[in-house]
Amino acid sequence: MYQYDTLDKEFVADRSAEFREQVARRLAGEITEDQFKPLRLMNGLYLQLHAYMLRVAIPYGSMDSRQLRKLAWIARTYDKGYGHFTTRTNIQFHWIKLRDAPDILDALASVDMHAIQTSGNCIRNTTADPYAGATAEELDDPRVWAEAIRQWSSLHPEFSFLPRKFKIAITASAKDRTAAKVHDIGLMVRRGRDGQLGFEVIVGGGMGRTPYVGPTIREFLPAGRLFSYLEAILRVYNRHGRRDNKYKARIKILVAALGAEEFARQVEAEWEKIGAAGDLPDTELARIRAAFAPRNFETLPPVSAAFETAKASDPAFARFARNNVKAHKKAGYAIVEVSLKAIGETPGDATADQMDVLADLAERYGQDDIRVTHEQNLVLPHVKQDDLPTVYAILAQAGLGSANINLISDIIACPGLDYCALANARAIPIAQDIAEKFRDQDRAEKIGELKIKISGCINACGHHHVGHIGILGVDKKGEEFYQLTLGGSGAEDAAVGQVLGPALPTDRVAEAVDTIVEVYLRERAEGERFLDTFRRTGVAPFKEAVYAAAH
């Protein structure tokens, strides 16, 4: 894992000291709220419904136990004992006091963390595959590139005042766990015919008010030319992005307006001008790569007797193994997904005690490595199969043993109207209702992979457009209603969901999801996921069933 050098440490400490002074000036009335607001937002501090919210960056969703323990300490000391992991793989604290914020930033800085660029019209946290360095599927370790992007984009003067916020995702596996195609830039690591490493570059995907699956503007970009190419894309965006209209300011609107081909032409022309001077020196890349050198894995037999015995004797553990344990590149190891979607709990929330438990597990059994997924779960990427029964037992005791990864209760939900100043409707209680309805784990497994994603407003923080079942909260004359979309996907087969029909009132949503699931179970062919069945049948049978039941 990348370790801060002196430069990184000084930069974060300076920023924290600067913010302390800004807060003092605001509290003393030396600067107005209008002057202060952009300054606090640059440090991830929002004013929401009940308190301030601090969004802390977890670069490419990767942290160690020391950092997770500090987040737990912050949750316990300055919040109400919990934190909320987000679809940007960051963490938000929802009950922060302005007067405490400088001390919290100091605490973060003490473990090489901060809240810089978690808000504002700049390059935000890069999403990378949470299985990076652990999956056999990957062509390269995406964290190397994500860390290089972090260093390159942090306080980059040219890209600190973009037309709108800017999000990059990077994956090196065929199975996309980053939603790369619905990012401003999606980078997919590819190998050229000559074995050279490179990227497929996707630009102009996005969600929000106007969802797009991004087009590929370059099939193969040699890896060493990444930064000059990124600079060219951002330069074209900075030049032509719509600063006059917030709702048309994202790069997706520009790419759609120009057409992918013309946008690509302009990028190539700009790229030509920048030349290799805009690229990262090989020495610098090697320095960063060294921080992600492969771990010292033990040589273990591919089958663990302890793991197999526990599976055979404990059905609950066997279920956990089926759903939450994934193949590791090294024999005898496993990737463990820790679900933050216990039935009845808030998706993405972890208590301070749970964070401490995870930090302990990572330290003792997981090579001190913890990841956050954009689906609001956590990952222990390197666990010995021999240790899986123990790890599961400790997780289960801490309320973290839910065996529902990728199943119907593994729901993404934004904070919604329970916390967010922008929301029109609540998202969390809808997720809780649905999870409760599908509490029966046998039924959930029978249904198989089904991704429900819920947003409390059109800004789509809950990724509803790419949910297999997407749910969008809308405000109808002050009442909460929910619009359902079907057939979306944020994975390698990305698609924007189709609207099912008129929005439904709060108390009909879980029931409608149940009806949709029943139609799927009736219609599905052998081996089909919900998404496959939907793509084959179209929306009609689902619509008919939901609205026949509603009237």
Add this chain to the structure above:
Amino acid sequence: MRALTANRLSDGEVVFWAKDCWVERFADAELFGEADGDAALAAEGHAKAQPTVVVEPYLIDLAESEGLWAPVSYRERIRALGPTNHLHHGKQAEGGKAVEALQHASGAARSAGRVKLIKR
């Protein structure tokens, strides 16, 4: 009926205006009737002149619930109570009749104050 609300600058706490000070409980808020329009606007103006005390003050509409007054807008009821996913967080944790009246209120309207803020 209306009340004046804001978030306190130093900690973000939801507060309501009560004659001459800011209070945390909605039940303690000053209520402005139809005839008190000038007083409501004066209070709002006074609040705006306290930028080191509160942020974004605005008036909210109220409706009757169980013999007490409650914000018409659901958003404002959540602000006055706390999040519905953690019932022991926020002001609702205190319980009592005033909290229950808010929880049982069923009026629906967009928060007038919020619309103003968005326009700005």
